[in-house]
Amino acid sequence: MILEKNFSNLKIILIEPNGPLNVGSVARLCSNFDVEELRIVSPKCDIFSLEARKMALKGQKFLDHCKIFDSLEKAIFDCDLVLASCGRIDVSKDSLFDSSENIFNWILSFKKINNLAIIFGREDRGLTNNELLMANKTFNITTSQNNPSLNLSHAVSIVLYELNKLSKVNFNREQEVFNLASSKQIHDSFAEIEELLLEVGYLLKHTSKAKISKFKNYILRANTSMQEINVIRGIVHQINWFLDNSKRN
Numbered sequence: 001m002i003l004e005k006n007f008s009n010l011k012i013i014l015i016e017p018n019g020p021l022n023v024g025s026v027a028r029l030c031s032n033f034d035v036e037e038l039r040i041v042s043p044k045c046d047i048f049s050l051e052a053r054k055m056a057l058k059g060q061k062f063l064d065h066c067k068i069f070d071s072l073e074k075a076i077f078d079c080d081l082v083l084a085s086c087g088r089i090d091v092s093k094d095s096l097f098d099s100s101e102n103i104f105n106w107i108l109s110f111k112k113i114n115n116l117a118i119i120f121g122r123e124d125r126g127l128t129n130n131e132l133l134m135a136n137k138t139f140n141i142t143t144s145q146n147n148p149s150l151n152l153s154h155a156v157s158i159v160l161y162e163l164n165k166l167s168k169v170n171f172n173r174e175q176e177v178f179n180l181a182s183s184k185q186i187h188d189s190f191a192e193i194e195e196l197l198l199e200v201g202y203l204l205k206h207t208s209k210a211k212i213s214k215f216k217n218y219i220l221r222a223n224t225s226m227q228e229i230n231v232i233r234g235i236v237h238q239i240n241w242f243l244d245n246s247k248r249n
Contacts, residue, residue: 012160013040013041015127015131017044018122020052023040023052027063029059030062031057038063039069040067042070043068080182081180081183082136084118084138085118101166111178123152133187134183179226
């Protein structure tokens with residue numbers, strides 16, 4: 001499959017699914033499109049039930065070897081690039097979304113991404129704003145404005161089909177080397193930044209999350225590289241070192 005030319009490890013991550021039929025259908029899709037691994041965060045149903053297995057058919061191996069996590073942060077610990085699918089329309093005005101086709105065209109311009117994760121939210125309410133900020137990029141699937149929400153397994157099928165289709169397009173442009181900061185690096189950096197800004201009094205406890213989310217959005221929009229995020233972390237560490245030493249003197 002040509003997809004493997006660009007992505008050696010594609011992870012599908014489901015957040016708190018509450019329908020075993022949906023989970024089984026997604027496992028079947030993982031088999032259809034040669035997904036590397038199915039990961040589930042805090043499932044709200046029995047993902048090993050007979051219902052799920054009947055829907056999975058040849059995808060039962062994805063249920064048997066499914067990795068279960070108690071937080072999204074842990075589920076993406078080893079992923080270089082994290083994408084999130086969002087069908088919600090009641091998100092923050094600062095959030096930035098693109099079409100799945102545009103984002104897939106963008107990631108296919110890289111020579112190789114070792115670990116790509118695509119996150120799908122809850123059947124009834126999707127992903128929270130904090131969970132969306134765990135992703136490097138967020139996309140939506142264009143549907144009718146009267147009924148924008150898709151069934152979970154239907155959304156997964158469309159995304160995998162589009163990614164598979166675009167992976168077979170012959171790009172004439174020269175491919176770039178993937179060098180983006182991972183979502184975990186960005187998340188860890190902003191945890192340190194928030195702690196520092198709280199200490200120096202720039203942020204207040206009750207508003208810190210909202211302000212940090214805006215800063216984080218700027219970094220995500222900028223396609224920040226690993227070197228650039230390391231510069232930011234270096235500045236934070238140096239300021240912390242200076243503050244610690246000032247207290248001793």
